Amino acid sequence: MHKLTTLALTIGFSVAAIAAPRNEPIQPIEPAAITDEAKVELGKQLFFDPRLSKSGFISCNSCHNLSMGGTDNIPTSIGDQWQEGPINSPTVLNSSLNVAQFWDGRAADLQEQAGGPIANPMEMGFTHELAVEVLQSIPQYVDSFNQVYNVKKITINEVTDAIAEFEKTLVTPNSRFDLWLKGDDKALTKTELKGYELFKGVGCTACHNGVNVGGNSFQKMGLYEEYVTKNPAEGVAGLTGNDLDRFKFKVPTLRNVELTYPYFHDGAYWTLEEATDVMARLQLGRTLKKTEIDNIVAFLKTLTGEQPTFTMPILPPSTNATPRPEPFVKK
Amino acid sequence: MHKLTTLALTIGFSVAAIAAPRNEPIQPIEPAAITDEAKVELGKQLFFDPRLSKSGFISCNSCHNLSMGGTDNIPTSIGDQWQEGPINSPTVLNSSLNVAQFWDGRAADLQEQAGGPIANPMEMGFTHELAVEVLQSIPQYVDSFNQVYNVKKITINEVTDAIAEFEKTLVTPNSRFDLWLKGDDKALTKTELKGYELFKGVGCTACHNGVNVGGNSFQKMGLYEEYVTKNPAEGVAGLTGNDLDRFKFKVPTLRNVELTYPYFHDGAYWTLEEATDVMARLQLGRTLKKTEIDNIVAFLKTLTGEQPTFTMPILPPSTNATPRPEPFVKK
Numbered sequence: 001m002h003k004l005t006t007l008a009l010t011i012g013f014s015v016a017a018i019a020a021p022r023n024e025p026i027q028p029i030e031p032a033a034i035t036d037e038a039k040v041e042l043g044k045q046l047f048f049d050p051r052l053s054k055s056g057f058i059s060c061n062s063c064h065n066l067s068m069g070g071t072d073n074i075p076t077s078i079g080d081q082w083q084e085g086p087i088n089s090p091t092v093l094n095s096s097l098n099v100a101q102f103w104d105g106r107a108a109d110l111q112e113q114a115g116g117p118i119a120n121p122m123e124m125g126f127t128h129e130l131a132v133e134v135l136q137s138i139p140q141y142v143d144s145f146n147q148v149y150n151v152k153k154i155t156i157n158e159v160t161d162a163i164a165e166f167e168k169t170l171v172t173p174n175s176r177f178d179l180w181l182k183g184d185d186k187a188l189t190k191t192e193l194k195g196y197e198l199f200k201g202v203g204c205t206a207c208h209n210g211v212n213v214g215g216n217s218f219q220k221m222g223l224y225e226e227y228v229t230k231n232p233a234e235g236v237a238g239l240t241g242n243d244l245d246r247f248k249f250k251v252p253t254l255r256n257v258e259l260t261y262p263y264f265h266d267g268a269y270w271t272l273e274e275a276t277d278v279m280a281r282l283q284l285g286r287t288l289k290k291t292e293i294d295n296i297v298a299f300l301k302t303l304t305g306e307q308p309t310f311t312m313p314i315l316p317p318s319t320n321a322t323p324r325p326e327p328f329v330k331k
Numbered sequence: 332m333h334k335l336t337t338l339a340l341t342i343g344f345s346v347a348a349i350a351a352p353r354n355e356p357i358q359p360i361e362p363a364a365i366t367d368e369a370k371v372e373l374g375k376q377l378f379f380d381p382r383l384s385k386s387g388f389i390s391c392n393s394c395h396n397l398s399m400g401g402t403d404n405i406p407t408s409i410g411d412q413w414q415e416g417p418i419n420s421p422t423v424l425n426s427s428l429n430v431a432q433f434w435d436g437r438a439a440d441l442q443e444q445a446g447g448p449i450a451n452p453m454e455m456g457f458t459h460e461l462a463v464e465v466l467q468s469i470p471q472y473v474d475s476f477n478q479v480y481n482v483k484k485i486t487i488n489e490v491t492d493a494i495a496e497f498e499k500t501l502v503t504p505n506s507r508f509d510l511w512l513k514g515d516d517k518a519l520t521k522t523e524l525k526g527y528e529l530f531k532g533v534g535c536t537a538c539h540n541g542v543n544v545g546g547n548s549f550q551k552m553g554l555y556e557e558y559v560t561k562n563p564a565e566g567v568a569g570l571t572g573n574d575l576d577r578f579k580f581k582v583p584t585l586r587n588v589e590l591t592y593p594y595f596h597d598g599a600y601w602t603l604e605e606a607t608d609v610m611a612r613l614q615l616g617r618t619l620k621k622t623e624i625d626n627i628v629a630f631l632k633t634l635t636g637e638q639p640t641f642t643m644p645i646l647p648p649s650t651n652a653t654p655r656p657e658p659f660v661k662k
Contacts, residue, residue: 048398056405062388067379067646074387074658082413084659259648271651307645314638315398317590320602327405328415 021182025200025209028178029094029255029305032169042144043166045313046159052131053124055080056325060117060163064092066308069259070170075267076231080125081329087233088267091260093308094253096168098215103249103265104236105218110164115156128156133323135159140316172256172305180302188302195299198292203284213254213303221247221265224285227278231266258301272297352513356531356540359509360425360586360636363500373475374497376644377490383462384455386411387656391448391494395423397639400590401501406598407562411456412660418564419598422591424639425584427499429546434580434596435567436549441495446487459487464654466490471647503587503636511633519633526630529623534615544585544634552578552596555616558609562597589632603628 021028034040046052050059063077063085064070070091072078077085087103095101101113117123118131135141135154145151149158177196179187188196199205208214218236221227227247236245249265262268263275276293280286288296352359365371377383381390394408394416395401401424403409408416418434426432432444448454449462466472467485476482480489508527510518519527530536539545549567552558558578567576580596593599594606607624611617619627 050396050399051404055409057393057403057409065381067644068381069648072388073382073649074656078386078388078658261649270655273651309642309645311640312643313398314640317400318404318592320604324601325405327409328413 022180024181025205026177026181026213027211028181029097029171029173029175029211031173032171034169036148036165038144039148039162039165040169041313042148043162043164044310045141045144045315046163047166048313049315051134051315051318051322051325052118052126052159053080054126054130054325055327057327058124060092060114063089063117063123066092066170069093069256069307070095071260073261075262077123079123080121083122085122087231087265088262090252091256092167092170094171094212094215094255096171097210097212098250098253099217100250103233103252104239105250106239110167111157111160114160114163114167128159130323131159132156134318137319137322138316139319170308172307175255175303175305177299177302178305189298191295192298192302195295195297196302199296199299202280202286202288204279204296207251207283208254214251215253217251218248219251219283221249222282225282227264227282229264229266229268231268233265235265254300254303256304256307258304272300276300353511355512356536357508357512357544358542359512360428360502360504360506360542362504363502365500367479367496369475370479370493370496371500372644373479374493374495375641376472376475376646377494378497379644380646382465382646382649382653382656383449383457383490384411385457385461385656386455386658388658389455391423391445394420394448394454397423397501400424400587400638401426402591404592406593408454410454411452414453416453418562418596419593421583422587423498423501425502425543425546425586427502428541428543429581429584430548431581434564434583435570436581437570441498442488442491445491445494445498459490461654462490463487465649468650468653469647470650501639503638506586506634506636508630508633509636520629522626523629523633526626526628527633530627530630533611533617533619535610535627538582538614539585545582546584548582549579550582550614552580553613556613558595558613560595560597560599562599564596566596585631585634587635587638589635603631607631 047060050057050062052059058080063072065072070093072089076087077089079085090103096110099105101107101110102116107113107116115128118126119128132154135145142152142154145154145158148162151158176187176192180193199208207217207219210216221235234246236248237243239245257263257272261272262270263272264278269275269278273293276296277288280288378391381388381393383390389411394403396403401422403420407418408420410416421434427441430436432438432441433447438444438447446459449457450459463485466476473483473485476485476489479493482489507518507523511524530539538548538550541547552566565577567579568574570576588594588603592603593601594603595609600606600609604624607627608619611619
């Protein structure tokens with residue numbers, strides 16, 4: 001009897017565990033496979049190190065805050081000297097699953113992206129040369145780079161490679177939606193499921209699909225109606241000079257979208273209800289009812305996955321030889 | 332034979348473990364005793380939450396960065412709108428061991444201190460009322476405060492109490508110097524020990540003594556020579572209006588001093604060598620030789636303790652009802 005119960009339980013569990021994955025336009029995220037722990041640890045230190053900025057105050061984590069969904073939760077970011085950034089900071093979470101980086105896709109991958117903000121006068125306001133000089137002046141960093149990359153002289157390539165390797169670990173598996181995708185019928189409520197059916201039915205999955213529920217194509221913002229904004233960003237047209245590419249942006253991931261407000265490249269919309277309404281009207285030519293929007297929002301909140309948990313890095317101290325930060329413009 | 336060896340080893344270990352603590356003007360730090368984990372966890376979230384600032388960008392950790400010795404490693408701090416702060420941010424590490432808080436001691440304890448920067452227009456630029464309104468709009472925070480304090484309506488008192496309880500855990504025990512204090516002869520090199528003997532011999536321990544190697548008295552900066560600075564801070568005189576209190580500051584802790592550069596209330600000196608030289612001349616009327624300074628600096632670096640290690644907090648998301656941050660002045 002006891003044995004039979006155990007057997008029944010075992011079968012029960014097995015059925016749940018090996019339930020057939022569903023055939024859907026969205027696929028579940030798999031946990032990150034960390035192959036080089038020392039490299040990831042070095043990248044984590046660099047991600048949190050404000051000495052990669054001119055002021056000594058801004059780190060990658062300032063605008064891609066891992067306590068807050070990998071974003072800064074403000075419309076556009078604060079840069080060196082409190083400059084107002086030109087565009088909303090996209091989440092770093094699951095960013096390795098995007099086809100390219102930045103809203104206009106101008107960086108092919110995370111390593112290329114990582115070098116951008118360091119040297120952007122509007123962001124960290126530093127230079128690659130000075131960033132490397134800072135790291136090279138700190139024996140613990142020199143040791144780490146030597147151990148991980150077998151180099152005595154650090155270059156920006158190792159710096160951005162390590163940051164990118166850390167960022168690749170920042171995936172958020174096991175959202176309730178992913179559990180449902182993997183076959184767990186109880187992972188979603190009826191409302192959430194209704195929201196997902198609507199999300200598909202009205203056509204959101206045309207762009208928000210794949211493992212990252214977006215991030216894999218560039219689309220024009222404002223197909224049926226024009227998107228009205230004071231933000232001057234041109235999208236892909238800023239790179240190609242082609243007017244047809246105006247307002248063409250990388251489709252943002254909807255993973256953890258509950259955490260990554262405010263929304264769109266200008267960060268102009270703070271609520272998921274507004275953002276859903278705007279998207280349906282502008283991209284799909286549909287005006288959704290309030291209950292439809294509420295159901296879709298209920299679904300969107302099931303995309304919040306397990307946030308990366310890690311110990312806060314302890315940064316090695318500067319030395320007498322370290323170039324000093326310049327937080328304030330000299331009077 | 333085997334038993335005897337074991338016995339010998341046991342005795343060996345015991346001798347090391349119970350070696351008599353030394354009778355010195357500095358005492359070792361004991362690890363923090365955490366009695367209320369939920370409260371500490373809540374305090375940690377608040378410490379890292381930039382929504383306690385007007386801009387949504389500055390948290391306690393911005394200027395008391397726990398990756399960097401509990402400081403920001405710049406001369407004076409960056410506040411709301413990149414305002415230049417009036418004084419160097421003291422380390423939050425071991426701050427519970429100080430007799431009072433702030434350079435002029437105007438806050439009696441950590442709870443009183445915690446309310447200051449939130450509402451200071453030069454720092455986080457917010458109000459206590461708005462900070463509480465933000466927290467009250469976030470169900471997970473409401474639940475946590477209810478669980479920890481048995482309140483439905485959050486007030487600033489619970490906010491600052493939780494932050495203070497977290498900060499009390501930020502002690503750094505087991506520095507090499509502490510191991511030596513506890514009887515481990517091998518914990519210090521000869522040079523470091525020579526440095527400590529000099530540190531005592533020339534009179535540094537008159538002020539830098541006790542568990543926190545400072546932090547327990549107020550002293551005039553510039554006894555034998557005037558301290559020349561462009562920084563307008565008056566010290567205790569700013570509170571009392573008494574000219575005799577001019578440049579009287581709380582003696583800073585020397586714990587983790589290797590990590591808490593730049594030094595003094597104006598953050599004007601970046602190296603321990605310079606800081607030691609200035610202190611000896613201005614406070615003790617002595618000009619130290621280079622080798623003496625080097626020995627004292629070697630000793631000072633043995634005061635770096637175990638840095639607090641903890642997982643990065645994940646902050647609960649804002650809701651549609653949460654007051655929105657105002658990062659930029661409206662044009």
